[in-house]
Amino acid sequence: xxxxxxxxxxxxxxxxxxxxxxxxxxxxxxxxxxxxxxxxxxxxxxxxxxxxxxxxxxxxxxxxxxxxxxxxxxxxxxxxxxxxxxxxxxxxxxxxxxxxxxxxxxxxxxxxxxxxxxxx
Numbered sequence: 001x002x003x004x005x006x007x008x009x010x011x012x013x014x015x016x017x018x019x020x021x022x023x024x025x026x027x028x029x030x031x032x033x034x035x036x037x038x039x040x041x042x043x044x045x046x047x048x049x050x051x052x053x054x055x056x057x058x059x060x061x062x063x064x065x066x067x068x069x070x071x072x073x074x075x076x077x078x079x080x081x082x083x084x085x086x087x088x089x090x091x092x093x094x095x096x097x098x099x100x101x102x103x104x105x106x107x108x109x110x111x112x113x114x115x116x117x118x119x120x
Contacts, residue, residue: 039082040075048072 048070057063064076 037082039078 067073
């Protein structure tokens, strides 16, 4: 299988003029969070698409509209939600921080569950 390296800097014949640009591109590539994460995994009851093709969307609104026409705008919503939350998570991981520290919240969870059961 051949995979595309999206962060690869293309070779140019004009090395003298493009050294600064090449250095800048290399720096951006090294510092970028160019990753791929699974947002959702599972089965769908009925496929939404008969075939796969690339559609260009000029904006987020246009992208969501394209998916809404197929009845699956929730795919866009999931990816957008993950994009915001995932970006923060990736930044925390890059900085060496833990995802969350729930050690002091353990007692609160038990009290909350107990209150919910008493209300039933």
